[in-house]
Amino acid sequence: MDYEASAHAEPPPIRRQRAVEVFRNRFGVLFDDEVLSPSGGQGRYLRWQWSHGxxxxxxxxxxxxxxxxxxxxxxxxxxxxxxxxxxxxxxxxxxxxxxxxxxxxxxxxxxxxxxxxxxxxxxxxxxxxxxxxxxxxxxxxxxxxxxxxxxxxxxxxxxxxxxxxxxxxxxxxxxxxxxxxxxxxxxxxxxxxxxxxxxxxxxxxxxxxxxx
The missing domain is CATH 3.90.79.10 (Nucleoside Triphosphate Pyrophosphohydrolase)
Known part of the structure; x- marks a missing residue:
């Protein structure tokens, strides 16, 4: 959905506080990031990044x-x-x-x-x-x-x-x-x-x- 062209409100983002790398190989990198929720709570979020698209x-x-x-x-x-x-x-x-x-x-x-x-x-x-x-x-x-x-x-x-x-x-x-x-x-x-x-x-x- 194109929220910019929509009448619906866009949800607030989960913000990355610190990228934490936990694993890497030739295919990509796994992160367990420290994040801040929309309500202000701190937590962790797993994120996989392929080496290439x-x-x-x-x-x-x-x-x-x-x-x-x-x-x-x-x-x-x-x-x-x-x-x-x-x-x-x-x-x-x-x-x-x-x-x-x-x-x-x-x-x-x-x-x-x-x-x-x-x-x-x-x-x-x-x-x-x-x-x-x-x-x-x-x-x-x-x-x-x-x-x-x-x-x-x-x-x-x-x-x-x-x-x-x-x-x-x-x-x-x-x-x-x-x-x-x-x-x-x-x-x-x-x-x-x-x-x-x-x-x-x-x-x-x-x-x-x-x-x-």
């Missing part, structure tokens, strides 16, 4: 949307998600999105073939870093094409993309098949974009990368 890609085509079955260690089960990850040092978001798409699905797409859909925050109560959302028009491929070219990271466990039509995706949401917050947010932006344009906008088609 994140990206999520919505693969779409004539067959609908492509979801990647991904085993997620924190929840101990497989989650249907869109490809996503973080930017490397000095890497532009579009380039990172093209790289993550290729690594997790095998679809080879130039950064110019991606279209930005917006920005989301994965968990506003904990993570301060933003995630940029991109749409990629892709062509469905056989399992052999995808599995031979996808190259997930060592600590990632993914299977071949699963396609769902635009009419069936609503049933997936109603049945709770998709629970990843980042994926749900990205899907909402994609559906709003498709609804506003009347159809999926044509971009440079991304195809499964062919090994040389």
């Amino acid at each position: 994140g990206v999520v890609i919505v693969p779409m085509g004539e067959d609908g949307f492509a979801f990647v079955p991904t085993y997620r260690y924190p929840i101990g089960e497989v989650s249907l998600e869109f490809p996503r990850g973080g930017c490397e040092a000095d890497e532009e978001p579009a380039a990172a999105a093209a790289r993550e798409l290729r690594e997790e699905t095998g679809f080879d797409c130039a950064p110019s073939g991606l279209r930005p859909l917006g920005v989301i925050h994965a968990e506003t109560g904990l993570i301060e870093s933003e995630v940029r959302v991109f749409a990629a028009e892709v062509r469905r491929a056989g399992p052999a094409d995808v599995l031979s070219t996808a190259a997930p990271e060592a600590m990632e466990s993914v299977a071949e993309p699963v396609w769902v039509s635009r009419t069936e995706v609503a049933k997936w949401l109603q049945s709770g098949r998709v629970t990843c917050g980042v994926t749900l947010a990205a899907l909402s932006l994609a559906l709003a974009d498709v609804s506003a344009s009347g159809s999926v906008p044509l971009m440079g088609e991304c195809r499964p990368d062919q090994p040389t």
Whole structure:
């Protein structure tokens, strides 16, 4: 909601008194900040800061949307998600999105073939870093094409993309098949974009990368 353009009052901020770093690795920094509440009470607030911004890609085509079955260690089960990850040092978001798409699905797409859909925050109560959302028009491929070219990271466990039509995706949401917050947010932006344009906008088609 745009509070500046709204008749609703804007809530007062929780103010940071001191940033307290408690953990750091190559992916980011965890803070346990000393804060001051709107009522004047002192407390602590956890805050995670990624080393670099994140990206999520919505693969779409004539067959609908492509979801990647991904085993997620924190929840101990497989989650249907869109490809996503973080930017490397000095890497532009579009380039990172093209790289993550290729690594997790095998679809080879130039950064110019991606279209930005917006920005989301994965968990506003904990993570301060933003995630940029991109749409990629892709062509469905056989399992052999995808599995031979996808190259997930060592600590990632993914299977071949699963396609769902635009009419069936609503049933997936109603049945709770998709629970990843980042994926749900990205899907909402994609559906709003498709609804506003009347159809999926044509971009440079991304195809499964062919090994040389």
